[in-house]
Amino acid sequence: MTRRPASTSFDLAAVASPRAARTGATDSGPTVGVEEEFFLVDTTSECLTESNEAVVAAGRRLGARMDYELKRIQIEVNTPVCRSATELRARVLEARATAAAAAVQCGVGLLAAGASPTVQPLAPVTDVPRYRTMAERYGRLVEEQEVCGCHVHVGVADREIAVHVCNHVRLWLPALLASTANSPLYRGRDTGYASWRAIVAGRWPCSGPPPRFTSVEHFDSVVDIMIESGNILDPGMVYWDVRPSAHLPTVEVRVSDVPATVDETVLMATVVRALVATAERDVRAGVAAPPVP
Numbered sequence: 539m540t541r542r543p544a545s546t547s548f549d550l551a552a553v554a555s556p557r558a559a560r561t562g563a564t565d566s567g568p569t570v571g572v573e574e575e576f577f578l579v580d581t582t583s584e585c586l587t588e589s590n591e592a593v594v595a596a597g598r599r600l601g602a603r604m605d606y607e608l609k610r611i612q613i614e615v616n617t618p619v620c621r622s623a624t625e626l627r628a629r630v631l632e633a634r635a636t637a638a639a640a641a642v643q644c645g646v647g648l649l650a651a652g653a654s655p656t657v658q659p660l661a662p663v664t665d666v667p668r669y670r671t672m673a674e675r676y677g678r679l680v681e682e683q684e685v686c687g688c689h690v691h692v693g694v695a696d697r698e699i700a701v702h703v704c705n706h707v708r709l710w711l712p713a714l715l716a717s718t719a720n721s722p723l724y725r726g727r728d729t730g731y732a733s734w735r736a737i738v739a740g741r742w743p744c745s746g747p748p749p750r751f752t753s754v755e756h757f758d759s760v761v762d763i764m765i766e767s768g769n770i771l772d773p774g775m776v777y778w779d780v781r782p783s784a785h786l787p788t789v790e791v792r793v794s795d796v797p798a799t800v801d802e803t804v805l806m807a808t809v810v811r812a813l814v815a816t817a818e819r820d821v822r823a824g825v826a827a828p829p830v831p
Contacts, residue, residue, distance in 0.1 A: 568818070569693035569788075570626055570811045572803060573616045574633070574796050575607055575686035577649040578641060585658050586611040586684075587646050591665075597640035604637060608669055609684055611654070611661040613637065619693075623811075627804045634800060652721025652735035652795030654684040671771065679742060685721070685735040686796040690807045691788035692814035698754045699818060700782040700789050705750050705827035706817035707810075711779045711793050718794040718806050735795050739777065743769040748778035750829065757782065789814050 580587045588610035597604035603616045615637045617629040634648070641648050660681050663669040673680045694700040719733035731737055740746045744764055751757045764770045773784040779793040791810045797803045817827075 567622070567811055568815050569619050569621055569691075570807055571617045571619050571691045571788075572626065572630055572807050573614060573689040573691070574630070574650075574803065575612055575614050575688070576637065576796065577651060577654065577684075577686060578611055578613065578646045579649045579656075581645070581647045585656050586649075586654060586661065588661055589644055589646050592644045593637075593641050593646065596643045597637055600636050600640055602636040602640060603633065604640070606664045606666060606669075607686075608663055608672070608680065609661045610664050611684065612664075612686060613648075623804060623808045626807060627800065630803050630807075631800050650686070650796050650798045651723075652686055652719070652733055653724045653738065655723040655726070657726035660684065668771075675768075675771065682738060685738050687735060687739070687792060688718070688794040688796045688803060688806065689790055689792045690794075690810040691783060691786060691790050692811050693787065694782075694789045694814065694818055695787045697782055697787075699821050700787075701751050701754045701757045702821040702827065703789050703814055703817040704748060704780045704782065706820060707780045707789065707791065707813050708747050708750070709828065709830055710813055711747050711791075714791065714806070714810070715779075715793045718797060718802070720795045720798055733795050736793075742775075742777050744775060745777040746779060748780060750827065750831075754782075 578587050578589050578593060579585070590606055590610050590613050593613055594604050594606055597613070603618065605614045605616075607614045615633045617626065617633055620626040620629055638648050661684065663673045663680060694703055715733060715736055719736070721733050721735045722728055722731060724734045729737070749760065751760070761773055761776055765772060770776065776784060777792065780789065780791050783790045791814075794806055797806060
């Protein structure tokens with residue numbers, strides 16, 4: 539995606555289905571939650587800092603829903619399940635504030651940017667078994683994966699319906715990326731792209747816009763082939779820009795750079811929520827997604 543604009547994980551508890559969530563909710567839409575990834579930056583040198591173990595520990599002491607990310611210079615922060623845009627905004631604000639407080643305790647700051655803007659050596663992976671395995675298996679892809687995204691989960695309890703919802707939502711992925719791109723800089727240079735994160739992330743064998751699937755069996759069979767062939771380790775490495783979540787009853791839209799501000803995140807998540815809700819309504823009404831390649 540060529541440029542000319544100028545300019546973390548979801549709660550693992552069970553997500554209520556859209557219908558169940560409506561009981562006592564402040565609106566009638568499906569549930570929604572957000573994962574945001576952030577870089578950690580030394581506030582004196584403005585270089586990224588390998589301090590995610592300390593920041594995650596501090597964040598958890600403060601009650602944050604925070605986890606490690608692939609590189610030691612990153613963390614992931616998430617919201618609980620929300621049932622309105624108003625609630626989501628409060629939770630995103632709370633999550634960011636708590637994460638920022640944890641970072642300050644460790645003498646660092648948070649940076650909301652889709653790609654690493656600083657000139658410095660590539661950071662090592664976080665020392666957990668999964669990330670070590672990924673580094674061994676995928677080499678340079680992992681070494682250069684210094685990007686931060688925002689993932690929106692919208693409650694869709696039925697996996698068959700979720701697959702068809704993804705067929706509808708995939709048509710909107712270019713617009714969603716164009717409206718959220720904020721990573722033109724990478725390692726001290728203007729890349730000429732609005733979202734360099736999208737370029738870097740798109741090199742994985744299971745990334746970018748997904749195929750159009752005819753059923754949940756079709757989806758599962760393609761994922762099984764990719765696992766058996768060694769292209770991906772497991773269903774968690776299905777990195778398509780929209781997918782049925784591997785571990786939650788949701789449709790997950792993963793196309794966005796991490797937004798710079800809370801309001802940008804909430805706006806993007808609210809648009810995604812509306813797209814998924816509209817798509818689910820169409821799927822249940824028997825409306826097929828356009829057969830776009």
